[in-house]
Amino acid sequence: xxxxxxxxxxxxxxxxxxxxxxxxxxxxxxxxxxxxxxxxxxxxxxxxxxxxxxxxxxxxxxxxxxxxxxxxxxxxxxxxxxxxxxxxxxxxxxxxxxxxxxxxxxxxxxxxxxxxxxxxxxxxxxxxxxxxxxxxxxxxxxxxxxxxxxxxxxxxxxxxxxxxxxxxxxxxxxxxxxxxxxxxxxxxxxxxxxxxxxxxxxxxxxxxxxxxxxxxxxxxxxxxxxxxxxxxxxxxxxxxxxxxxxxxxxxxxxxxxxxxxxxxxxxxxxxxxxxxxxxxxxxxxxxxxxxxxxx
Numbered sequence: 417x418x419x420x421x422x423x424x425x426x427x428x429x430x431x432x433x434x435x436x437x438x439x440x441x442x443x444x445x446x447x448x449x450x451x452x453x454x455x456x457x458x459x460x461x462x463x464x465x466x467x468x469x470x471x472x473x474x475x476x477x478x479x480x481x482x483x484x485x486x487x488x489x490x491x492x493x494x495x496x497x498x499x500x501x502x503x504x505x506x507x508x509x510x511x512x513x514x515x516x517x518x519x520x521x522x523x524x525x526x527x528x529x530x531x532x533x534x535x536x537x538x539x540x541x542x543x544x545x546x547x548x549x550x551x552x553x554x555x556x557x558x559x560x561x562x563x564x565x566x567x568x569x570x571x572x573x574x575x576x577x578x579x580x581x582x583x584x585x586x587x588x589x590x591x592x593x594x595x596x597x598x599x600x601x602x603x604x605x606x607x608x609x610x611x612x613x614x615x616x617x618x619x620x621x622x623x624x625x626x627x628x629x630x631x632x633x634x635x636x637x638x639x640x641x642x643x644x645x646x647x648x649x650x651x652x653x654x655x656x657x658x659x660x661x662x663x664x665x666x667x668x669x670x671x672x673x674x675x676x677x678x679x680x681x682x683x684x685x686x687x688x689x690x691x692x693x694x695x696x697x698x699x700x701x702x703x704x705x706x707x708x709x710x711x
Contacts (some may be wrong), residue, residue: 421473422489424546427537428526430489441482444468448488462490483550497533498679504535507561507705512570512698514539514548515705518562520684524553529678535562552578555651557668560587560689560707573697584693587643587653588632590686591662592709599631603656607649614673616651618659625649627656638665640711642690653687 422430433448441447448459448468462468464487466475476488488498502519509515516535526537540548551563551574563578566569577583604623609616626646633640639662644651651670657663658670665686668674689705 418488419471421469421471422491424540425491426494427540428531431492433488434492435482435484435486435488439482443478444476444480444482444488445478447482458493465493473647494532495529497529497531500533501681505708507708510566512566513551513574514527514543514545514564514566515692516562516564517707517709518554518559518585518689519709520557520559521681523524523657524562524656525550525555539564539670543553548588549575552583553573554689555684555685557666558687559684559709561692561705562689564690565703570698577694577697584691585645585648587645587672588688588690588692588711589641589643589653589657590665591639591641591657592665593631593634593637593639594660594662597660597662600628602626602628603659605656605659607655608651609650615669616655618655625652625656627653629656629660639660654685690702 420430420432435444435447439447441450445459445463445555449456451470452459453641463478468476469500470476471487471489482483500519500522502522504519505517507517516539518524518535523534524536526534531537536548537552540546545566547568548564548566549568549571551565554560554562563574583649604626605618606621606623607616607625608619624647628644628646630642630644631639632642641657645652654664654667654670658667663670666683667685668676688707688709688711691704693702693704695701696703
């Protein structure tokens with residue numbers, strides 16, 4: 417990946433656009449206008465102001481020739497988003513790590529309709545940490561412990577730690593109790609998530625998802641569960657609980673997708689990333705971070 421010639425601005429990374437292999441455009445601006453016709457006026461303004469640059473950081477202008485396979489960088493105008501009315505609590509901060517307690521309904525990183533209202537952008541802005549980067553992610557509807565790296569020099573070590581599954585993760589959840597199920601139990605199966613499809617699916621084949629599930633208590637038919645994922649497939653915990661016939665309380669996607677307004681905060685998903693444990697990849701010391709939130 418080429419280096420990025422523009423810094424983070426207002427919590428957001430610049431966008432990187434690759435010129436296609438061929439085309440009839442004489443200039444970069446012609447290509448941009450053809451690709452983003454609805455943003456034509458703003459693109460002309462950005463080019464005129466020198467806010468669109470090449471890989472070396474040099475501003476392009478209206479006459480800059482189109483060259484296949486090259487890159488240009490620019491800041492896109494952030495969307496206007498309603499503020500998610502919940503705050504991020506800091507659990508730990510040092511020169512390498514920032515560990516937070518993410519609330520429900522707040523995306524971990526910019527994606528889709530949630531850009532400005534994401535934990536990453538909020539924290540970069542509020543704490544003046546432009547190099548902040550996620551070591552892993554939580555679903556928008558899941559609350560709990562979320563780890564970021566502060567320095568670029570530390571980023572790879574912690575991201576590889578999570579990618580290599582050398583982090584012990586413990587979740588807490590609320591769901592109904594089924595008297596015919598005996599806990600603890602382990603669910604293993606194969607989960608796939610197709611692009612454009614909201615729900616992940618269990619399909620035949622070699623298992624790629626594994627979760628140990630323990631029942632901690634039964635409060636009048638509502639179970640308090642400890643979920644210990646061995647793998648990290650998308651929606652894994654929600655899919656596994658649903659497959660047992662005990663979907664998580666507040667789950668608007670499993671077993672049936674429901675149309676819930678994006679600003680409806682009345683029934684959060686009862687899933688909490690309760691704790692993380694690992695041996696620090698930089699100095700080997702044991703680390704443990706625990707959420708202060710409850711379900």
